[in-house]
Amino acid sequence: MSPLLAADPDPSRDTSRDAETYTPGDRPSGDFQSFAKNFLENHCTDCHGGSYPEGNLTLKNLGPVDEINAATWRSIWAQVALKEMPPPDASSLDVVERLKFTDGIVHELTDAMREKGGFDAHRDPEKGNFLDHDLLFEELPDSITLRPTASPARLWRLTPQEHLTRLNELINSEPEFDPKRPGQRTRGDAVPTNHGGELKMYFGVDRIIKWQGGTVAYATAVKSIPAILSTARNHGLENYPAYYTVNSAEATQIMSAAADILRYMADGPLSIANPEQITDDPRTYEMKGDIRGLPTSLVYSTQEVRPITPIRELMRGDDVNDEVLEASVRYLFEAVTFRPPSEAELAEYIALTHDSVETLGKADGVVLGLSAIFLDRDALFRPELVETGSPDEHGRVMLQDWELGLAVNHALSYIAPDPQLRQSIVDGRMRTREDVRREVTRMLADESIRKPRVLQFFRDYFDYDLGGYVCKDTKALSATGVNAQGMTHYKAMFDATASTDRLVEWILEKDQNVLQELLTTQTVVAGPNDNIYFGRRSTPEERRTSVAATKAASKEAEKQEAAVIAALEQSIAELEVQSKESPDDKDIRKKLSQAKQRLETKERQHAAARRSRARTNHDVMEASLDGPMIYARVSHRSFGTGSLKPERVLATAPEGQRMGILTHPSWLVSHSDAMDNHAIRRGRWIRERLLGGGVPDVPITVDAMLPDEPKHTLRERMRVTREEYCWTCHQKMDPLGLPFEMYNHAGVYRTLELNEPVDTSGEIINSGDADLDGEVANAIEMIQRIASSERVEQVFVRHAFRFWMGRNETIHDRPVLQDAHRAYQESGGSMNALITSLLTSDAFLYRTRETTDTKQ
Numbered sequence: 113m114s115p116l117l118a119a120d121p122d123p124s125r126d127t128s129r130d131a132e133t134y135t136p137g138d139r140p141s142g143d144f145q146s147f148a149k150n151f152l153e154n155h156c157t158d159c160h161g162g163s164y165p166e167g168n169l170t171l172k173n174l175g176p177v178d179e180i181n182a183a184t185w186r187s188i189w190a191q192v193a194l195k196e197m198p199p200p201d202a203s204s205l206d207v208v209e210r211l212k213f214t215d216g217i218v219h220e221l222t223d224a225m226r227e228k229g230g231f232d233a234h235r236d237p238e239k240g241n242f243l244d245h246d247l248l249f250e251e252l253p254d255s256i257t258l259r260p261t262a263s264p265a266r267l268w269r270l271t272p273q274e275h276l277t278r279l280n281e282l283i284n285s286e287p288e289f290d291p292k293r294p295g296q297r298t299r300g301d302a303v304p305t306n307h308g309g310e311l312k313m314y315f316g317v318d319r320i321i322k323w324q325g326g327t328v329a330y331a332t333a334v335k336s337i338p339a340i341l342s343t344a345r346n347h348g349l350e351n352y353p354a355y356y357t358v359n360s361a362e363a364t365q366i367m368s369a370a371a372d373i374l375r376y377m378a379d380g381p382l383s384i385a386n387p388e389q390i391t392d393d394p395r396t397y398e399m400k401g402d403i404r405g406l407p408t409s410l411v412y413s414t415q416e417v418r419p420i421t422p423i424r425e426l427m428r429g430d431d432v433n434d435e436v437l438e439a440s441v442r443y444l445f446e447a448v449t450f451r452p453p454s455e456a457e458l459a460e461y462i463a464l465t466h467d468s469v470e471t472l473g474k475a476d477g478v479v480l481g482l483s484a485i486f487l488d489r490d491a492l493f494r495p496e497l498v499e500t501g502s503p504d505e506h507g508r509v510m511l512q513d514w515e516l517g518l519a520v521n522h523a524l525s526y527i528a529p530d531p532q533l534r535q536s537i538v539d540g541r542m543r544t545r546e547d548v549r550r551e552v553t554r555m556l557a558d559e560s561i562r563k564p565r566v567l568q569f570f571r572d573y574f575d576y577d578l579g580g581y582v583c584k585d586t587k588a589l590s591a592t593g594v595n596a597q598g599m600t601h602y603k604a605m606f607d608a609t610a611s612t613d614r615l616v617e618w619i620l621e622k623d624q625n626v627l628q629e630l631l632t633t634q635t636v637v638a639g640p641n642d643n644i645y646f647g648r649r650s651t652p653e654e655r656r657t658s659v660a661a662t663k664a665a666s667k668e669a670e671k672q673e674a675a676v677i678a679a680l681e682q683s684i685a686e687l688e689v690q691s692k693e694s695p696d697d698k699d700i701r702k703k704l705s706q707a708k709q710r711l712e713t714k715e716r717q718h719a720a721a722r723r724s725r726a727r728t729n730h731d732v733m734e735a736s737l738d739g740p741m742i743y744a745r746v747s748h749r750s751f752g753t754g755s756l757k758p759e760r761v762l763a764t765a766p767e768g769q770r771m772g773i774l775t776h777p778s779w780l781v782s783h784s785d786a787m788d789n790h791a792i793r794r795g796r797w798i799r800e801r802l803l804g805g806g807v808p809d810v811p812i813t814v815d816a817m818l819p820d821e822p823k824h825t826l827r828e829r830m831r832v833t834r835e836e837y838c839w840t841c842h843q844k845m846d847p848l849g850l851p852f853e854m855y856n857h858a859g860v861y862r863t864l865e866l867n868e869p870v871d872t873s874g875e876i877i878n879s880g881d882a883d884l885d886g887e888v889a890n891a892i893e894m895i896q897r898i899a900s901s902e903r904v905e906q907v908f909v910r911h912a913f914r915f916w917m918g919r920n921e922t923i924h925d926r927p928v929l930q931d932a933h934r935a936y937q938e939s940g941g942s943m944n945a946l947i948t949s950l951l952t953s954d955a956f957l958y959r960t961r962e963t964t965d966t967k968q
Contacts, residue, residue, distance in 0.1 A: 135257045136923040139219045140212045145176055151213050155198040155205060167837065177220035179228050186233060189217040190808045193242040196840070207247070208255050211923075237349040240910065240920040241806040245880055248926050249906050249933070261924045262508040262958035263917055268353040268494035268522075272311060272339035273302045273568065275492070277526040279337065279369070280313045282447060283376050285417050289560035294621070295614045295743040296758050300527050300562030304610070306331070306747045307603050307756050309580045311339040315372075316381050316418065322394040322411035325404030332405035335384045337372065340365045341492075347793075349572045349911070353918050358492050366492075370483035377419075378427035381412040390414055421447075427478060432469055437462055437478075444482055449490035450521065450528045451514045461485055494522050498959040508958040510543075516957070517542040520551055523916055523951055524563040530555070549952045556944045566947070569915045570616045570630075573801060573908075574773055577612075579605035579781035584857075588787045592858035593649055593731035601858070604641040607756055608778040611637040614744040614760060615773070625941035627908050631772040631899040637744060638737040638763045645777040646735040646765060649862035658730040666725045673718040680711040732860055737763035769861045771892045772899070774852075777859025784857040788826050792833070792842070795849025802898055803879045804907035807841055825865050827853065847875040851891040879903070909933045909946065916950050928953040 134140075140147060152171050159166040171188075175181045191197035193214045198205060221231040233239055252258075270278070277300075280286075286299035297304065305311050308331075315335040323330050340362050343350050358366075375383035381390055384407055388397050394411040403409045422439040426432070441461045445453040453461070465481025472480060485491065496519060498509035511519055517537035521529045529537070533551055536542050542551070555561050571577045580602045590596035594604070614637045619629045636646065650658065687704040694700055739762040746756035765775075773779050783794045799805040818829045827850055833842040851874035856862050862870055872890035879885050881903040888894040898904050909932050913921050921929060932949040939945035950956060 133255050133257045134208045134212060135259060136211050137215060140216045144216045144220055147216060148177075148213065151209070159198075177217065178224045182221060182225060182231070185217055185221060186231075187808070189214055189221070189233075190239075190242065190806075192217075193244075194806045194808065195244065196808070207253050211256075232354060235352070235354050235920060237352055237914055237920060238800075239806070240914055241800055241804050241907075243921060243923065245804045245903070245906070245910075247923050248910070248921065248929050249903075252923075252926070256923070258924050258926065260506045260508065260958075261922070261928060261953075261955045262506075262960045263496075263919060263955055265497045265509075265959040265961045266353040266918075267489070268351075268496060268918055269356040269358065270341060270492055270494065271351050271568075272341045272343060273564070274522075274526045275341050276303045276311060276313050276337075276339050277301075277564070278448060279373060281419070281527055282373050282421075283315060283418050284313070284318070285419055289562070291559065293743045293758075294559060295617065295745055295760075297745045297747075298560075298562055300525060300564070301745055302526055302564040302568070304745055304747045304756075305606060307606055308599065309602065309606055312336040315376055315384060316412060318417050319381060319412040319415065320410055321392075321413050322397075324399050324409040329404035329409065333407055333409050335372070335376075335407065337369045340369060346578065347575050349914055351568075351572075351915070351918060363487055366486050367483050370486035371479050373486075374423060374479050374482055377421055377423040379424075380416060380418055385410065385412060423482075427475070430474060432466070432474060432478065434462075437465060440482065441465070441485070444485050445488070447528070448486060449488060450518055451490065457488075494518065496959055498961065503961075504958075507960055507962075508954075509961065510958050512543050513537055513540065514542075516548065517551075519956070520548055520555075520951065522565070523947075523956075524552075524555055524565050525561070526564050527562075530561055545952050545957060548957065549948065552948050552951050556947065566620065566943070567613060567616060569912065571613075572915060573911050574630075574779060575782050575797065576773060576776065576779040577609045577782065579608060579778050579784075582781055582784055583786055585786045589858060592856045593647075593729065593860055594644055594858045595729075603756070604639075604645065605778065605781055607639045607641060608645065608776070608781075610744040610746050610756060611639050611642070611760055612773060612776060612778045614742060618742070618762070620943055623942045623944055626943045627905060628899045628941060629772075631774065631895055633772050634765050634767070634770070636737065636763050636765045636770070636776065637742055637760045638739075639744070639760050640757070642737055642777075643734040644729060644732050645859050646737060646770065647732040647860060648735070648766070648769065649856060649860050649864070650731055650733055651864060652867065654733065655730045658728070662725060662728050662730070666722075669721065669725070673714075673721070676714055677711070677718070680707060680714060683707050684711060735766050737761060737765075739763040766861070768892075769854075771895050774895055775855065775891060780852065780855050780859035781857070787857070789849075789853060789855070789857045791826060791830065791849030791852065792845050793849070794852050795845030795847065798848040798894075798898070799844050801911065802904050802907060803876075803881075803884070804903065804910065805844060805878075805880070807844055810841075823866070825853075825868075825871070826850075827871055843877055847877060848894070850874045851888055851894050854890050854892075905936065906933050909936060912946055913950060913955070916947070917955050925955055928955045 152174070157171055160169050160171045165171075169184075169187075174184060177185050188197070192210060195210075218231075218234050225231040234242070280303050286297065286301070289298045290296060303311065303313055313336060315337075317334060320334070323333060325333070341356075341358065342362070343356065372383075386408065389408065389410060390412050391397055392414050397411050399409055422436055422443050426436045426440045438458065441458055442453060445457065445461065461481070461484065464484055465478060468481035469477030471477060489495065496511060496515055498511060498515065501509040501512055503509050510516075514537055517529060517533060520542070521533060528534070532554070533542075536547065536551060541547050555563070582605075584596070584601060586596050589601055594601055615633070615635065616630065618635070618637065619626060619633065622629075636642070638646065684704065684707045687700060687707055690700045691697070691704055742760050742762045743758045744760050746758050765771075770776070780789075783797060784790050796807055799807060818826075818832060821829050830846060830850075833839065833846055851872050853865065853870055854861060854863075854872040864870060873887065874890075874894060875887045876884050876894065876897070881901055884897060884901055884903070886897075888897065906929070909929055910921055913925065913929060913932065928950070931953065932946055935949035936942065936946040
């Protein structure tokens with residue numbers, strides 16, 4: 113194999129200047145090997161070609177773009193796309209030449225890796241910022257030609273939340289929207305996680321009127337189905353069509369779940385319980401032995417609360433009624449795909465069910481036959497294939513009818529289209545941009561139409577919902593001042609996620625300056641644990657004062673309690689004497705019994721008071737969070753004392769200590785690790801999500817570990833990232849993450865670290881906006897500066913584009929992004945205006961059928 117920088121077949125030919133104009137994403141004309149050779153020689157080999165190359169990367173003997181050299185070429189692509197190479201002071205590089213080079217690498221790697229695992233780094237949502245922000249929002253060179261945008265035709269797999277919510281519609285009747293309690297769970301909302309963070313659908317919880325056993329026993333006894341479809345990402349946007357499919361293991365689980373669902377649709381709790389467990393008088397059902405955690409420990413009411421469907425009638429009797437079977441197939445197909453079946457699909461599933469019944473008998477045959485519908489392509493994927501329709505002059509086909517209507521529905525909702533949208537589809541009124549605008553505007557304005565996809569965008573964007581999944585070292589967690597016993601902290605984080613969800617929706621209800629409000633609001637939705645988590649870490653002197661005050665108060669309380677007990681004991685002693693003297697006096701015996709009961713009650717109360725005083729948290733000065741009642745969305749009434757409660761208060765955060773979601777414990781803990789804060793991850797979040805910058809992947813040769821030095825602060829241990837080889841990337845992250853050291857890794861505000869004043873200084877470097885750059889004293893000052901930036905708004909719009917289009921933006925999406933940003937600005941920061949602009953854009957409405965096109 114000959115090196116790329118060996119002989120050039122035509123050294124005099126400058127392929128970078130072949131054309132006067134260039135369309136980004138196209139394969140550059142001419143021989144890429146020659147073009148790349150000239151590019152590297154002109155811009156790179158001065159630093160990466162000698163005996164001591166920069167970064168230990170030599171390009172002197174670099175081979176062509178193939179499987180062997182793919183890792184190096186991928187690194188070159190990232191460095192050039194991010195404008196890290198060549199550095200501005202080393203070589204001037206024309207915009208078009210840079211684009212031709214990076215586009216060429218993408219095309220070459222796509223070809224070279226097609227049969228070897230593929231290349232799709234340019235499609236990765238984490239690489240979306242590799243596209244220079246200025247190319248989207250500043251002036252373009254005249255030599256760049258844009259094409260009308262479209263998204264590729266595709267199959268878009270359902271998310272776990274969407275799939276589970278869709279299945280939940282078959283067996284549970286969720287409450288309708290209550291405008292007096294808009295935050296409580298409503299039909300159409302995503303199925304919430306339980307207090308342990310598990311995403312599950314439970315059978316018939318609303319019918320359970322009695323159970324035996326505690327929290328774990330009850331959770332074990334209730335029949336449930338966990339989320340089956342999986343996702344690979346822990347941070348950031350997840351729902352990209354190119355990243356997920358359905359494997360055989362998931363298909364097997366779906367079939368098993370389908371059988372349980374169908375039996376429950378037919379028989380209700382009788383499919384999982386014994387007849388004697390179905391009663392409105394639980395006293396008639398005697399539970400024998402230790403059966404905690406078993407389905408037989410539950411009692412269900414006789415009231416039917418599940419949706420009543422044709423499946424129930426189909427399963428009655430010994431024979432299959434063809435008319436009812438057809439109705440069942442029609443119902444079930446539309447319930448899981450959101451569209452009516454074609455005549456061919458209807459005939460196929462009816463025939464399959466008849467065949468299964470002949471082989472297995474009616475009960476098992478019907479279940480097996482209908483279970484296949486749960487594996488229908490459209491039950492697991494959102495098809496946007498534009499198989500009908502004529503392409504325009506640019507090769508684009510507009511979504512129509514059911515594809516367009518369902519695309520709009522999926523953009524906002526997890527359940528089937530509401531009657532008005534469905535009727536618009538059936539009537540042929542989902543075929544134009546204005547049709548889409550009409551329905552999107554109507555749906556966004558109607559609170560009763562739940563829109564969990566909007567909330568999911570903010571979860572994916574902010575990453576505030578991960579705190580309960582960050583495993584904490586018990587000793588390190590205890591040192592933060594919060595309760596580290598058992599699952600207390602993790603439950604508090606799932607509670608915090610529900611609270612932040614509600615805050616997001618509360619700000620969306622006002623729909624003004626949404627991003628700025630989320631970044632700067634002093635309002636918090638607070639639950640029972642938040643007085644601690646929003647509190648301030650005590651100084652040693654404050655802790656000593658608190659301990660002394662508690663001891664003094666305890667001593668006085670014990671003295672008073674002892675006096676009360678002594679008085680009661682004296683009274684009892686006197687009454688006992690009187691009782692002995694007058695054994696037949698009923699009044700004395702009654703008084704004696706009452707005195708003994710009062711003594712027993714007082715002893716219990718005093719014991720509880722002592723335990724409460726012993727639990728006084730001297731490590732944290734609790735915040736005072738009071739305000740009007742507000743409700744947050746939590747899982748069904750379940751799990752006894754482990755349940756999450758919907759009641760919250762709308763409070764104000766301590767002044768000078770908090771500002772916006774980035775200072776809430778839910779976000780801070782989500783961006784921490786087992787032992788400490790994660791300043792690098794926090795800084796990377798700021799760099800990518802707010803400033804629109806990119807950070808190359810960590811080279812495999814780098815040992816990305818901080819030294820284990822418990823007597824040193826995190827800032828001191830991060831000295832290793834300031835070494836020359838590391839600092840090129842870390843200067844983009846560390847100064848942005850270290851200002852959050854004003855909070856410990858449980859999210860509690862602090863002024864000291866290792867008994868020294870905590871260093872919260874930082875700096876915004878090379879943000880792309882000169883007004884943003886500069887030193888900051890702490891996280892609050894940094895947030896204040898960032899929140900008012902137009903560039904930050906534009907980056908926010910870019911992330912919204914990615915979420916709702918399911919792909920990274922290209923230069924050709926420039927008009928769409930600018931229109932969306934303009935709509936957001938002119939509406940006063942309305943999320944509804946931003947979403948409407950995106951969903952009526954060409955990128956949303958049009959598809960191209962070349963699904964393997966590397967341009968997208």
